[in-house]
Amino acid sequence: MLKLIRIIVVVFCCILICVLGTLYSLIRFKNPSNVGVMARWFGRLHPLFGLEVEHRFPPNADKVGRCIYIGNHQNNYDMVTISYMVMPRTVSVGKKSLIWVPFFGILYWASGNIFLDRENRTKAHSTMTELAERINRDDLSVWMFPEGTRSRGRGLLPFKTGAFYAAVAAGVPIVPVVCSSTHNQVDLNRWKNGKVICEILSPIDTSAYSKENVRDLAAHCHQIMSQRIAELDAEIHGQNQNS
Template identity: 55%
Template sequence: MSQASKLLGLEIELRVPDEIRKLGPVVYIANHQNTYDLFTVSRAVLPRTVSVGKKSLKWIPFFGQMYWLTGNILIDRNNKNKAMGTIAATAEKIKQKGLSVWLFPEGTRSNGKGLLPYKTGAFRTAMQAEVPIVPICISNLHGKVKLNRWNNGKIIIEFLPPIAVPQGGREQIREITDQTYQIMSEKINQISEESGSPYPEYKPKS
């Protein structure tokens, strides 16, 4: 799947520090931009990593079946009780099988709206599994891909140092979530400028 980025005319520059490759199980979090993420972020998935996706993915012909059979986790986002159970089940899977999990804390594709506010699920998962968060920052992809153009520029994917998630209540989790959002926002803006395509600015609804 990752080789499809070449068909999209994109050059992928992957920046993974050696310390990240040597880590054990973690919760990876990344910004989620559009459907092209499937062909770009897959270049950054490290060994023994699964993702958590919405249940409807299983109905995509071929891909859905492969996604489920390769150990990825499907959740029902419309059922909050099931979603809470999925956090506990995902944390247990990390502990028992020594897997890392990839999550998108925005919860949905931003589609050019900037970096959306983060939900706390990924951080609660890391807390329950007692593993760190590893931020993954992806430069701007919105509006870059023109399917009739061979060269659509460069995408930078950069891993940041791990962030410990302390045991705590709702306020502590919200605090570490907001701090991580700020760190990632600054890095995403930096690498987007570097790649020649500024990241859209998020504008909250008034």
């Protein structure tokens, strides 16, 4: 019964956010800060899933300037965990098919996000080049999930190079954003489903990299994020043992 009630309430809240968010975004059509506002709205739904989410923002989080944020992409619960970390003037890059998702697709478009045609590799590469130009021209940051798909308990998957190519081309840093593991953590029939920690890490300078060694940059970022996720998981495990 609890699961059914939760599903009904969550679906209602998501549709409401999408409808109101679309109206809000159409008034401020494709304003880069729309995305962060919408992400925070969705992020506030975490208590409906029985989750306690701690958001860790460094003191200078709003002073980084133009950059590319990269996050670990685990499952559908990212919507109420790591999404809350999206900063002002930050848009995301998502697959083109998102436009067809009922209610959400129109919100994703109107709020100013960027669509990527992953089936067309030439076009996707061109999109990364255009993305690098837009970052500086429009004074915005970009949020990407470099794994390219949800990991669903398989750990941090290998990174695709698009985000790193764009960062090098734009001359901006990479800012990793990590979320502790949530695989198999949520049981909708259980009142409390434990704690999740989301954290923005220190910017990674890309000035020493070029398109020739962009894979080295991707590997470096992967190692940093993988290590920090493991540390956050260990921290939560220790807290659970002491409680």
